[in-house]
Every structure is written in structure tokens, then in C-alpha cells.
Amino acid sequence: xxxxxxxxxxxxxxxxxxxxxxxxxxxxxxxxxxxxxxxxxxxxxxxxxxxxxxxxxxxxxxxxxxxxxxxxxxxxxxxxxxxxxxxxx
Numbered sequence: 825x826x827x828x829x830x831x832x833x834x835x836x837x838x839x840x841x842x843x844x845x846x847x848x849x850x851x852x853x854x855x856x857x858x859x860x861x862x863x864x865x866x867x868x869x870x871x872x873x874x875x876x877x878x879x880x881x882x883x884x885x886x887x888x889x890x891x892x893x894x895x896x897x898x899x900x901x902x903x904x905x906x907x908x909x910x911x912x913x
Contacts (some may be wrong), residue, residue, distance in 0.1 A: 826887075828879060829883075832881075832883055832884040832887070832889070833879040833880060833881045833883075833884060833885060833899070834881060834884045834889050834891065835881040835885055835889055835890055835891030836881070836891045836892070837877075837891055837893075837894070837895065838877070838878075839895045843895060845857055845860065845872055846859075847895040847896045847898075847899055848899060850896060851896055851899045851900060851903070851911075852899065852903075852911050853911075855913075856911070892898075
């Protein structure tokens with residue numbers, strides 16, 4: 825099914841830092857957002873700026889891979905998977 829090409833770009837989504845913060849606010853509230861600190865880091869900036877802006881995930885989709893519907897869904901999955909479904913109060 826994979827043939828000679830075994831590497832896949834799986835479906836995903838793009839979000840700005842601002843969109844990610846607003847999703848966090850919707851799911852976990854202002855208290856969680858207040859924990860965020862802006863700390864510019866040249867190394868991280870260099871890594872992230874080298875990431876592709878878009879990619880073709882049609883092969884992966886044809887194999888049944890699906891991406892998250894929203895950044896809210898990613899946060900909910902993290903809470904469920906890593907925090908036993910509990911948002912700290």
C-alpha cells in the first residue's frame with residue numbers, strides 16, 4: 825500500500841501563536857493564559873522559521889490519516905491524554 829515511498833506528511837493544521845493562545849483561553853480559561861511568558865529565543869525562532877508553510881498530505885489522507893479539526897481539539901486531546909481530563913483550578 826505504501827509502495828517504495830514510505831514517508832508521509834500527515835494531515836495537520838496551521839495556527840498562529842495568537843490563535844493558539846485564544847484556543848487555550850476558550851478551553852482552560854484566563855488563569856492558564858496568564859501562565860504564558862513571552863521569552864524570545866533565537867534558536868527556536870530559527871527552527872520554526874525553517875518549517876514549511878504548507879505541505880501535501882493527500883497520500884496520508886488516502887490511507888485514512890486525519891488531522892485535528894482545530895487547535896481547540898489539540899488542547900482537549902492534551903488535557904485528556906496527559907492530564908487525565910483535569911484542568912487545574
